[in-house]
Amino acid sequence: MANLLFYASLILIWMMLLYHMFLMQGGYLHFKTLERVIPKWGKNMINLPTVSVFIPAHNEEVVIGQTLEAMSRLHYPKDKLEVIVINDNSSDRTGEIAASIAKKHPFIRVIETTEPNKGKGKSSALNEGLKQSTGEIIAVYDADNTPEKMAIWYLVMGLLNDARAGAVVGKFRVINAKQTWLTRFINIETICFQWMAQAGRWKWFKVATIPGTNFAIRRSVMEQLGGWDVQALAEDTELTIRVYELGYHIRFFPAAITWEQEPETLKVWWRQRTRWARGNQYVVIKFLGQFFKLKRKRIVFDLFYFFFTYFIFFFGVIVSNALFIINLFYDLNLTIGNISLALWILAFLLFLAEVMITLSIEKTEMNKKNFFYVILMYFTYSQMWIGIVVYSLFLETKRVLFREEVRWYKTERFAQQKMEEKNESN
Structure with missing residues (x-):
């Protein structure tokens, strides 16, 4: 029995590795061709729609100033742009700082949740933002984001040139990638997510x-859906399924770039990732329960991917x-043998290869330092995710059984470095 379980688990691990290698190839192909459409699509940027940018903010005094300064530099007609800071019951200087910047820029305003x-x-x-805004297009950014000046322009470009797109999502990068060993791991994870999970599946x-930040969605779509699901901790994944159910698709357009802050301590990382895992588990359970009612079978494939990731693979x-x-302390009569050992070594090498190839897409990221971080990541950071998934599944099961109220955890922010003006020429 032990041998059967061991070989079954090895097969599951290899299935996931091979699938991600397939996604990596798709992501690389998308990278090679994504900019070809921009000159043609740019010609259609004439009768621009109005855009409302939502920035939900709860106790964000550490980062809100830099975020709004980045918003003030956005390349988009200011008479068709409104940036709305949604001050959600903050007890710090978030509202005060946002209001002082709003005085300098008429297209920025602060509202309070009611x-x-x-x-x-x-x-x-x-x-609340949906209720108090007017834009034909809704864009969302987290309060720690500093979008590049062309970000909104490219998100709108994607929607104007693709009538079937209900939403367009951009790429996000880590602004504090070199701050700690943890942020270096997260930076690698983030790049892999962009070019494997997003670009690969799109290709x-x-x-x-839809991620939690740097995306644009048609107001008509949000109104059809009745807004965001307040029970969902991963509101972005949940919204994704419902957008596809309406008959739209979601385009990945990485020309739209934002820089965001990531957790710098294990405590903050653990709480944030637990919320993510619980949210995705909620989405899987919610929609798999409606399996036979789902109209768009393409998204069923994605649901099974999440189910495989958060349940079967782990x-x-x-x-x-x-x-x-267990076999180290008690003989289970495992016949692991040389073939299994070779498969484990090959699995590690495949992981290393697919991550390094993915990092090569971002010009500055394929280097010796990251090579050693990827090796270390396999034995440390990747294994920590196992604990996250188990713990989150326990919490989500307890919430359902005892009908507990959903509690939102806001990620703690850190004093943010000024990002270099890398993209002034974009």
Whole structure:
């Protein structure tokens, strides 16, 4: 029995590795061709729609100033742009700082959440913004984001040139990537997510996931959907499924770039990633329960991907690790043999190869330092995700059984470095 479980878990791990290698190839192909359409699409940027940019903010005094300064530099007609800071029950100087910057820029304004949306989390704050805005296009940025000046222009470009796109998502990069060993790991993880999960799935299946930041969606779509789901901790993934159900697709257009801050301590990282994992588990359970009612079968494929990632794959990893450790102290009569050992070594080398090839897409990221960080990442950071998934599944199960109220955890911010003006020429 132990041998059967071990080999089954090894097969699951290899399935995921090979699938991500396939996605990496798609991501690289998308990277090679994505800019070819920009000159042609740019010719259609004539009768521009109005855009409302939502920035949900709860106790963001550390970062809100730099975020709004980046918003003030956006390349988009200011008479068709409104930047709305949604001050959600902040107890610090968030509202004061935002209001002082808004005085300098008429297209920036600050609103306060009201009941029933007050103090309930990001989804409720976004619903408040939807209620108090007028833009034909809704863009969303987290309060720690500094978008490049062409970000909104490119997001709108994607929507204007693709009538079937209900939303367009851009690329995000880590602004504090070199701050700690943890942010270096997150930087590598983020780049892989952009070019594998987003670009790869878009290239092969025309599927992408709405992230929590740097995306634009048609107001008509949001109104059809009735706003954001306040029960969803991963409101972005949940929204993705519903957009596809309306018959639209979600385009990945990485020409639109934002820079965001990532957790610099394990405590903050753990709490943030737990929220993400719980949110995605909620989405999987919610929509798999409606499996036969889903109209757009393309997104069913994506649901199974999330199900495989957060349930089956991690089950395989946990079982294989547990069997290996137990066998050190108690003989399970495992016949691992040289073939299994070779498969494990090949799995590690495949992981290393696909991550380094993906890093090569970002010109400055394929270097010796990152090579050693990827090796270390395999044995440390990647294994930490196992604990996250198990813990989040426990919390989500407890919430359902005891009908607990969903509580939103806002990621703690850190004093932010001034980003170099890398993109003034963009």
